[in-house]
Amino acid sequence: MKIDLNYICLVLGMGFVTYLSRMLPATLLSKQEIPKVFVKFLNFVPAAVLSALLFPGVLMTENKLNIGFSNPLLIAAVLTFPLAYKTKNMFATVLLGMGIVILYNYFI
Amino acid sequence: MHKKEEFLFAIKRVFPIVMGYLPVGFALGVMAADSGFSPMQMGLMSLFVYAGSAQFIAVDMLGSGTSAIPIIITTFLVNLRHFLFSASLAPYFREIKQSLIPLISFFITDETFAVSITDAEQRPLSHIYYFSLYITAYSCWVLSTIIGTTLGNLIPDTKALGFDFALPGMFLALLCMQFKNARFILIALISGLLSIFFIHIIPGNWNVILATVIAAAIGVLIDEN
Numbered sequence: 001m002k003i004d005l006n007y008i009c010l011v012l013g014m015g016f017v018t019y020l021s022r023m024l025p026a027t028l029l030s031k032q033e034i035p036k037v038f039v040k041f042l043n044f045v046p047a048a049v050l051s052a053l054l055f056p057g058v059l060m061t062e063n064k065l066n067i068g069f070s071n072p073l074l075i076a077a078v079l080t081f082p083l084a085y086k087t088k089n090m091f092a093t094v095l096l097g098m099g100i101v102i103l104y105n106y107f108i
Numbered sequence: 109m110h111k112k113e114e115f116l117f118a119i120k121r122v123f124p125i126v127m128g129y130l131p132v133g134f135a136l137g138v139m140a141a142d143s144g145f146s147p148m149q150m151g152l153m154s155l156f157v158y159a160g161s162a163q164f165i166a167v168d169m170l171g172s173g174t175s176a177i178p179i180i181i182t183t184f185l186v187n188l189r190h191f192l193f194s195a196s197l198a199p200y201f202r203e204i205k206q207s208l209i210p211l212i213s214f215f216i217t218d219e220t221f222a223v224s225i226t227d228a229e230q231r232p233l234s235h236i237y238y239f240s241l242y243i244t245a246y247s248c249w250v251l252s253t254i255i256g257t258t259l260g261n262l263i264p265d266t267k268a269l270g271f272d273f274a275l276p277g278m279f280l281a282l283l284c285m286q287f288k289n290a291r292f293i294l295i296a297l298i299s300g301l302l303s304i305f306f307i308h309i310i311p312g313n314w315n316v317i318l319a320t321v322i323a324a325a326i327g328v329l330i331d332e333n
Contacts, residue, residue: 003149010176014166015156017184019214021191026213029198030206037328044327045196045320046225047286048299049189050279052319053218055300056307057276065304076273077280084281090223094124094277098270105268 072104111236118240121227125219125245128275130252131266132160136167137256138263143171150257154250159217161313162186163253182312189317193221200228204235215242218316219275222282291330299323 034042058077060066067074076097084093133154140150145167157163162183169179193216201209212235220242227233256263266272287293302319310318 003146003152006176007149008152010170010179011153011156013176013180014153014162014183015158017180018157018159018162018187018190021184021188022194022216023210023213025191025195026198026201026216027209029195030201030209034199039199040328040331041324042196042199044292044295044324045192046222046229047283047292047296048320048323048327049192049218049316050222050283050286051296051300052303052316052323053222054276054279054283055303056315057279059304060307063307073273073276076270077276080277080280081284084277084284085287088281088285090121090124090278090281093281094127094274097273097277097280098127101270101273102268105270 072101072108075104076100111234114234114236115240117227118237119244121223122241122244124274124278125223125241126248127271128219128278129160129245129249131271131274133249133252134256134259134263134266136160136164137253137258138260139164140167140253141257141260143167145170145257147254147257151250151254154253157183158215158246158249159183159187159190160249165313186313189218189313189320190216190221192317192320193218193225196225197221197228200225200233203232204238208235212238212242215246217245219278220245222279226282226285291327294330295323295327298326 054077058071058073061071061073069075079100080093080097083089083096087093137147137150153163153166157166165182165186166179169182194213197213197216201212204212215238224233224238224241227237283296286296299319299322302322303315306315306318
């Protein structure tokens with residue numbers, strides 16, 4: 001494949017539609033009062049988003065549910081949860097989890 | 109915070125994102141090289157689009173000969189979830205220069221949103237923080253996809269090194285920071301289970317946005333004050 005006008009238009013189009021949903025709410029809502037009920041809703045968004053990303057990430061392997069000892073990411077998530085909950089330390093959680101996955105891949 | 113302090117804080121916070129983006133960017137590049145992409149083409153897409161899952165889908169669709177319009181529509185739908193991220197950041201963006209918001213919001217992704225909303229809840233942040241965190245993550249993404257496409261299958265398997273856990277581990281720690289009371293734990297549990305449920309019944313990355321909207325709406329309903 002070569003970089004031609006069609007390809008440039010494609011990536012510009014993809015970039016534009018993506019940019020719209022990234023830019024519009026931040027730009028418009030930062031200028032005006034947000035209705036109270038919507039503020040409450042937005043309060044729950046980070047917890048809900050993080051969980052919606054985390055669950056498939058650690059409970060599924062290659063688009064299939066994988067709950068058990070054959071899933072190193074799930075084992076790492078379960079073992080690092082107490083550390084994450086107690087310390088809220090992102091750095092330590094990621095490093096410990098990666099260490100667990102390395103050990104798992106080495107021994108099992 | 110002092111400017112330099114804020115910069116260093118952002119660099120510290122971006123670390124897990126970098127660890128997570130490198131292997132995913134490599135993997136995307138390798139896949140793109142297999143479908144006939146040049147490093148330059150991949151780099152252009154990463155520069156303009158900067159969205160992992162949408163780029164995987166686009167590379168796959170282009171490889172199978174899909175035309176531009178369906179790819180752009182799919183990209184729009186897959187990336188609609190950024191609407192929620194952008195809206196959630198809006199109250200915190202009030203503290204930064206208004207003319208910078210259209211520029212800063214270009215860099216909102218799942219990962220940069222997750223880290224920056226958590227930090228913004230804890231302390232006031234200026235554009236120094238956002239630019240430092242966002243542009244580091246962005247450069248890392250663009251470069252890793254270009255390197256992946258250039259080296260193709262020469263890239264070693266990063267799975268054995270545990271890189272797979274970088275992003276889930278980051279989401280886990282950030283999620284724990286959101287547990288302000290039992291209600292938030294309940295909402296997180298509902299959202300996680302809904303996300304898995306929707307992956308199985310609706311194709312095309314709708315799980316995150318649907319699970320989030322439903323779970324956060326339940327949160328509003330059970331919020332007594």
